[in-house]
Amino acid sequence: MILTGRDYADVAVGEELPELSIPLTRTMIVATAIASRDYQDVHHDPGLAVERGSRDVFMNILTTNGLVDRYATSWAGPAARVRAIRIRLGAPNYPGDTMTLTGTVSAKDDAARRVEIAVRGTNSLGAHVTGTVVIELPEGGRP
Template identity: 75%
Template sequence: MTIPPTRTFDAVRVGEVLPELEIPLTRTLVVATAIASRDFQDVHHDPGLAAERGSQDVFMNILTTNGLVDRFVTSWAGPAAVVKAIRIRLGVPNYPGDTMVLSGAVTGKDEPHRRVQVSIRGENGLGAHVTGTVDVQLPGTRKESA
């Protein structure tokens, strides 16, 4: 497997669009990631109890959503990128059987700190599941990232 190169601060432009990432929302993904993040709330693993609490099914927890947002941005940015901040807001639930599509674009650059801000959005069949921004620090030049 080839490791993708790290994006450099100098090469990134405001307005640059990140490649979309499709995440199939399987029941296994929803349940396993809730358990892996030590979130044992029944709405994330028990369909009957989730329904009793007013949900149509189990749904993804915020820690998983946060991790998928991180994955989306760092897959674009590369292995030497350092995530400095993730600010997200949840919307509609991610239910099993749907697909979440993550999209984003570079919306700002902070020259002294070599940070870029990426606005993200994750949509599923019900609408926006997650919106927010990610601040990521990048090396300044190709020579620095070697």
């Protein structure tokens, strides 16, 4: 990932962001659910998750949203401002799998210096998350 940041002028529609692979551990899934104050039992109790029709505990949407934010802002840099995140969930993220995030710059708004990134996160079951992130980038002169 680029850590120094991006300038609006240096970004082109069609540009691909580097992949980010995230190992999905049981600890991560449970801890991030609790950290986001989501105490729904399907995110921390394997027995109850199975009883409710899941094969195991699974990641909550708040964690997914945070990971999508992290992915886009790690690429964009510290001067970037997230203006919108729109995501849709698909296949669950279960412990023991890996989610791979990918992204492509899908649009630019010159007047607002905003970049739209189409984001996709996949695991062994298919697409876990799809959506867009809109980021405002600095005009020039990285911080």
